[in-house]
Amino acid sequence: MMLSRVAERIYWAARYLERVENTARLVSVYDNLLFDLPRSVNIGWFNLVVINSGTELFHERYRIQDERNVVKFTLADDTNPSSMLSSLLLVRENIRTARDVLPAEAWELVNELRLFATHNIQQGINRSGRHAFLNGIIEGCQGINGLMEGTMSRDPAWDFMRLGCNLERADMATRLLDAGAAVLLTSDEDDIAGLEQLVWGNVLRSAGAYMPYRRTMRTAVNGPDVANFLLSDEHFPRSVHFCLERIAAAASHLPKAGKQHRSLKLELPPYSIENDEHLGQAFRDHLNDLQLRLMEVHASIAENWFLHDN
Amino acid sequence: MSIDWKQYEPGNFFDELIDPKGRPRTPACKLAKYLGDLDSEELAKRRKMAEATIQEMGVSFTVYTEEGNIDRAWPFDIIPRTISRQQWEKTAAGLKQRLKxxxxxxxxxxxxxxxxxxxIVPRYLIENSKNFRPECVGISPPHGVWAHICGTDLVRDSDGEFYVLEDNLRVPSGVSYMLxxxxxTKRVLPExxxxDNIMPIDDYPARLFDTLASLSPRRVKQPEIVVLTPGIFNSAYFEHAFLAQQMxxxxxxxxxLVVGDDDRVYMRTIGGLSRVDVIYRRIDDLFLDPEVFNKDSVLGVPGLMRAWKKGNVALANAPGAGVADDKVIYAYVPKIIKYYLDEEPLINNVETFLCExxxxxxxxxxNLDKLVVKPANESGGYGMLVGPHSTxxxxxxxxxxIQANPRNYIAQPTLALSTAPTLVDSDNLEPRHLDLRPFILQARDTYCTTGGLTRVAMKKGSLVVNSSQGGGSKDTWIVDTEVK
Structure with a gap:
C-alpha cells in the first residue's frame, strides 16, 4: 500500500507539472494576443501577474510593470513560488522524493526539462527566442505526461497524479475565463466590439481549446459559448466539468481505510450564461466561488489520504 | 592525436590496464586498442557525453559544506578499470569467507x-568499543547473521595483489554508483x-531483495520490505531512492513508520496502517530508536528496538553489527577467520599497527611521516593522517x-596504491590511484558483486579517493578472457 507521504508528493508533482505547462501556454498566448490588440486597449502584460495571484509579490520585487519584468517574474523569478522555474524545481523535488513509484524515465525527463529550462531561460525572457523556448517547455511537459500515460500501472500513484493534474487544470480554466472577463470589463465601450472575439479566441488558445471548441460548438468565437465550453463541456479534457469528473473517478479507485471520506463530487453552483450580459462582475464572482470550491476539493483530498493521526 | 600507450608512465605502481613495458594487460587488450584508435577530439566528445548523461540521469551526491548541503553531479571518469574473471573469482571467494x-x-x-x-581477541577491546551494543546481547537474528550487507574496501599494492583495507558493516554506501x-559507460562507449566479454553486474538489486526477503518474520509470499532513509539531506539519499526503486x-x-502496542512496525499508507516485515535501514544505530539510543533523534522510530528484539521485524544490518567494523578489530580478522572457519584467509589484510x-x-x-594513521571508528576518510603528505x-x-586515546588509533604503511589511466584535462590520460569497494550480501546465501565501485583520486599523486574529499569513480569491468 502506498505511503501517504509519497501519495502527497506525487499529487503535488502532477500539480506543479501542469502549472509549468499552463504558465508556458499563458505567456505564449499573451505574446500573440498583444500583437493584435489596438494600442488604445489598456490591458497589458501585467494581467499575467494578476491571473496567477502574484500582484503583491510583484510589487515587492519590481517597480515597472513592463513586458520584461512581467515575463521575468512569471517565468524565471525564483523568489516567485509560482514562476515557471519555481514550479519546475518543485516538480523535480517532489519526484525526487517519490522516485520509487514512478517510471525511472520520468526522473530523467524531468531532469532534462529542467536543464533545458535553466540553460535557455534567457530566450524566454527576450522576445525573439520566446516562442521556440515556450514550445520546448510545453513539449517537455507533454512528453512527461505521455510517458506516464504509456507506462504507468493504473495504481494509486496514477490516481494521485490524475487528482493533482485535473485539479490544477480546472483551476487554470477558471483563471483564464476570469482574465478574459476582466479585460473586457476594464476596456472602453468603443473598443469592445472587435476586441471580444480576440480576447475569447485567446482564452481558448491558452487552454489549447480553439479547435475542439470550433468542432464542438460549430459557431464563431463568442463569450457565452466559450465560457460554457470551458466550464461544462463533457469531452474536452481541460473543461472544469471534465476535470471534476476525472477527479471523482480517480478518487473512487482509492482506498477508504474504514474512514468516512469527504466526497470529492462537487456540484457546480448554478450559473447560467446566455448572453454577454452574463459575463460581467457576477460571472467573475461565480468564478471566484468555483476556485473556492476547488480549494475545498484539495482539502478533502489531503484529509482523506495525506493526513494521519496514527 | 591518438593515445600512445608507450608514452603512458605509471612509474613504480601497479597499473590496472598497462604493464610496465607499456603493453595492455590481458583483460584490458580490447579496451586499450579501442581507446588507442579514438582521436583526442572523439575522446573529449565522449567525456562530454558522460557529463550530460550524468545530469540527465540525475546521478548526484550531497556534500556537506559550511554554506549548507550541495547536491553535486557524480564525478566519473569514462576510462573503465579492468580485472580478469579468474582473479575476481578468487577475490570474491575471499570476501565471502571474510563476511561469514x-x-x-x-x-x-x-x-x-x-x-x-x-x-583470541582481547576482552577489553570489546568492552571499550563504541560500537558494541549491550542492548543486543542475547538477540538471535535470522540465520545468525548480523551484517547482511557489507562494503569492503580493497586496494592493490605494487605486487598486484588485492588487500583488504577495511570492512564497512554499518551502512555501507556506493552500490548505486557502481550500477x-x-x-x-554503456551509453558512452557502447561499441x-x-x-568484449564484460560480465554483467545488474543482478545486485534482485539479490539484495532476496537477501532482505529471506529475513522476513512472516512467512508470506510478499513480505513488506522498506528502505529507511534519514531523508533528502543525507549524502546517500540518491542511493536510498535508487535501491528502493530498483527493488x-x-x-x-x-x-x-510507527510501532504499535502490539510491538509490530507499521507504515502510514493511504489505506491506513500497514505492517512492515523487513527494514533495510540506512540510519546509524544511534538514531534508530529514540526510546533506546539517542533520545533526540527525529530520524528514527520510537519502539523499533522493541519490535526487533521480539522478532516482529527484521533490521538489516542488525543493530550492533558495527562492533566488527572497527579498525582495531580489523587487525584481528585473519585470526577471526582461522578461529571460526579453520581456514587461512584468502585475501590478506594490510599490515596494521595497533596504537594501544x-x-x-x-x-x-x-614513523608518523611514513604511515597512514586512522581513527578506529570514522568513515568517509575523515580524521586521517597521510604521513608522507603531512606537515x-x-x-x-x-x-x-594518539597518546591521549591510543585505543582509538591504528596505523598502516603508506600503500603504493595501484593506478589506472584516467582522463585529465580533456584528452590527456595519466595514471591516478584507485581502490575498489565490492559489496557482499549474506543471509541464507552469500553473494558478492561482480567487481564493485572503483573510486579514483583525481588529483595527481593523491591517495584520497572519497567522493566527499574530491575523489571520482570509474566503471569496473570483470572481463572473461577465456571466452572467445
Missing part, C-alpha cells in the same frame, strides 16, 4: 563470547560491449591524539 567469519564473530560477541574466553557507472520497495522516513599496544605505538610515533604540525597533532 565476521558474522560468526558478531553473533558470538552477543552470545557466549567464546572468542574472548579463548583470548549507474555501468549504465553511463565495447559488443565485442520495488517503499522508501520510508522515520515519520512514515605499547611497542607498536612507539613504532607509529617514530610537521599535522604529525605533532596526531602524536598528541
Amino acid at each position: 567469519a565476521l558474522n560468526m564473530f558478531i553473533d558470538d560477541l552477543y552470545h557466549e563470547q567464546r572468542i574472548l574466553d579463548d583470548k 549507474e557507472n555501468r549504465a553511463i 565495447l560491449f559488443e565485442n 520495488g520497495a517503499e522508501l520510508v522516513e522515520g515519520s512514515d 599496544d605499547e611497542k607498536q605505538r612507539e613504532y607509529v610515533l617514530a 610537521k604540525k599535522d604529525q605533532a597533532r596526531f602524536a598528541e591524539l
Whole structure:
C-alpha cells in the first residue's frame, strides 16, 4: 500500500507539472494576443501577474510593470513560488522524493526539462527566442505526461497524479475565463466590439481549446459559448466539468481505510450564461466561488489520504 | 592525436590496464586498442557525453559544506578499470569467507563470547568499543547473521595483489554508483560491449531483495520490505531512492513508520496502517530508536528496538553489527577467520599497527611521516593522517591524539596504491590511484558483486579517493578472457 507521504508528493508533482505547462501556454498566448490588440486597449502584460495571484509579490520585487519584468517574474523569478522555474524545481523535488513509484524515465525527463529550462531561460525572457523556448517547455511537459500515460500501472500513484493534474487544470480554466472577463470589463465601450472575439479566441488558445471548441460548438468565437465550453463541456479534457469528473473517478479507485471520506463530487453552483450580459462582475464572482470550491476539493483530498493521526 | 600507450608512465605502481613495458594487460587488450584508435577530439566528445548523461540521469551526491548541503553531479571518469574473471573469482571467494567469519564473530560477541574466553581477541577491546551494543546481547537474528550487507574496501599494492583495507558493516554506501557507472559507460562507449566479454553486474538489486526477503518474520509470499532513509539531506539519499526503486520497495522516513502496542512496525499508507516485515535501514544505530539510543533523534522510530528484539521485524544490518567494523578489530580478522572457519584467509589484510599496544605505538610515533594513521571508528576518510603528505604540525597533532586515546588509533604503511589511466584535462590520460569497494550480501546465501565501485583520486599523486574529499569513480569491468 502506498505511503501517504509519497501519495502527497506525487499529487503535488502532477500539480506543479501542469502549472509549468499552463504558465508556458499563458505567456505564449499573451505574446500573440498583444500583437493584435489596438494600442488604445489598456490591458497589458501585467494581467499575467494578476491571473496567477502574484500582484503583491510583484510589487515587492519590481517597480515597472513592463513586458520584461512581467515575463521575468512569471517565468524565471525564483523568489516567485509560482514562476515557471519555481514550479519546475518543485516538480523535480517532489519526484525526487517519490522516485520509487514512478517510471525511472520520468526522473530523467524531468531532469532534462529542467536543464533545458535553466540553460535557455534567457530566450524566454527576450522576445525573439520566446516562442521556440515556450514550445520546448510545453513539449517537455507533454512528453512527461505521455510517458506516464504509456507506462504507468493504473495504481494509486496514477490516481494521485490524475487528482493533482485535473485539479490544477480546472483551476487554470477558471483563471483564464476570469482574465478574459476582466479585460473586457476594464476596456472602453468603443473598443469592445472587435476586441471580444480576440480576447475569447485567446482564452481558448491558452487552454489549447480553439479547435475542439470550433468542432464542438460549430459557431464563431463568442463569450457565452466559450465560457460554457470551458466550464461544462463533457469531452474536452481541460473543461472544469471534465476535470471534476476525472477527479471523482480517480478518487473512487482509492482506498477508504474504514474512514468516512469527504466526497470529492462537487456540484457546480448554478450559473447560467446566455448572453454577454452574463459575463460581467457576477460571472467573475461565480468564478471566484468555483476556485473556492476547488480549494475545498484539495482539502478533502489531503484529509482523506495525506493526513494521519496514527 | 591518438593515445600512445608507450608514452603512458605509471612509474613504480601497479597499473590496472598497462604493464610496465607499456603493453595492455590481458583483460584490458580490447579496451586499450579501442581507446588507442579514438582521436583526442572523439575522446573529449565522449567525456562530454558522460557529463550530460550524468545530469540527465540525475546521478548526484550531497556534500556537506559550511554554506549548507550541495547536491553535486557524480564525478566519473569514462576510462573503465579492468580485472580478469579468474582473479575476481578468487577475490570474491575471499570476501565471502571474510563476511561469514565476521558474522560468526558478531553473533558470538552477543552470545557466549567464546572468542574472548579463548583470548583470541582481547576482552577489553570489546568492552571499550563504541560500537558494541549491550542492548543486543542475547538477540538471535535470522540465520545468525548480523551484517547482511557489507562494503569492503580493497586496494592493490605494487605486487598486484588485492588487500583488504577495511570492512564497512554499518551502512555501507556506493552500490548505486557502481550500477549507474555501468549504465553511463554503456551509453558512452557502447561499441565495447559488443565485442568484449564484460560480465554483467545488474543482478545486485534482485539479490539484495532476496537477501532482505529471506529475513522476513512472516512467512508470506510478499513480505513488506522498506528502505529507511534519514531523508533528502543525507549524502546517500540518491542511493536510498535508487535501491528502493530498483527493488520495488517503499522508501520510508522515520515519520512514515510507527510501532504499535502490539510491538509490530507499521507504515502510514493511504489505506491506513500497514505492517512492515523487513527494514533495510540506512540510519546509524544511534538514531534508530529514540526510546533506546539517542533520545533526540527525529530520524528514527520510537519502539523499533522493541519490535526487533521480539522478532516482529527484521533490521538489516542488525543493530550492533558495527562492533566488527572497527579498525582495531580489523587487525584481528585473519585470526577471526582461522578461529571460526579453520581456514587461512584468502585475501590478506594490510599490515596494521595497533596504537594501544605499547611497542607498536612507539613504532607509529617514530614513523608518523611514513604511515597512514586512522581513527578506529570514522568513515568517509575523515580524521586521517597521510604521513608522507603531512606537515610537521599535522604529525605533532596526531602524536598528541594518539597518546591521549591510543585505543582509538591504528596505523598502516603508506600503500603504493595501484593506478589506472584516467582522463585529465580533456584528452590527456595519466595514471591516478584507485581502490575498489565490492559489496557482499549474506543471509541464507552469500553473494558478492561482480567487481564493485572503483573510486579514483583525481588529483595527481593523491591517495584520497572519497567522493566527499574530491575523489571520482570509474566503471569496473570483470572481463572473461577465456571466452572467445
